[in-house]
Amino acid sequence: MEKNGKGLLNIIGSGSVFEGAINVPHSIRIDGHFKGKLQTAEAVTVGEAGTVEAEVKAQNAFIFGKVMGNIYVEDRVELHTSAVVVGDLHAKELVIKEGAVYHGNCSMQKGKEAAIENAVA
Numbered sequence: 001m002e003k004n005g006k007g008l009l010n011i012i013g014s015g016s017v018f019e020g021a022i023n024v025p026h027s028i029r030i031d032g033h034f035k036g037k038l039q040t041a042e043a044v045t046v047g048e049a050g051t052v053e054a055e056v057k058a059q060n061a062f063i064f065g066k067v068m069g070n071i072y073v074e075d076r077v078e079l080h081t082s083a084v085v086v087g088d089l090h091a092k093e094l095v096i097k098e099g100a101v102y103h104g105n106c107s108m109q110k111g112k113e114a115a116i117e118n119a120v121a
Helices: 110-120
Strands: 009-012 017-024 027-030 033-040 043-046 051-058 060-063 066-068 071-073 076-079 084-086 089-091 093-096 101-103 106-108
Touching (some): 009 017, 009 033, 017 027, 033 043, 051 060, 089 093
Parallel strands (some): 027 043, 033 051, 051 071, 060 076, 071 089, 076 093, 084 101, 089 106
């Protein structure tokens, strides 16, 4: 572990149930069930057994399990093969792997849209 605290990981383990608000300065992994509001300055990972019913705000999101709620990410969202997401996504980059289920609206940030419009023009 670095002295500045970078690299720390918070975990809600398999079989655990947590309801409320979480705001952590480091990455978090959810393999249990979380309901409420989730915010992290780094990455959120929802494992295959993980279920999240929450508004999620993070730098990056890696989804292998289920998320019901809107996801607001500064950089990248990855929906892996086992992912099921019901809610709106807001991110610069979105990767959806074959087999993932996604139901919602997606909004890419304007910087990315401007780059696409300039490339097409």
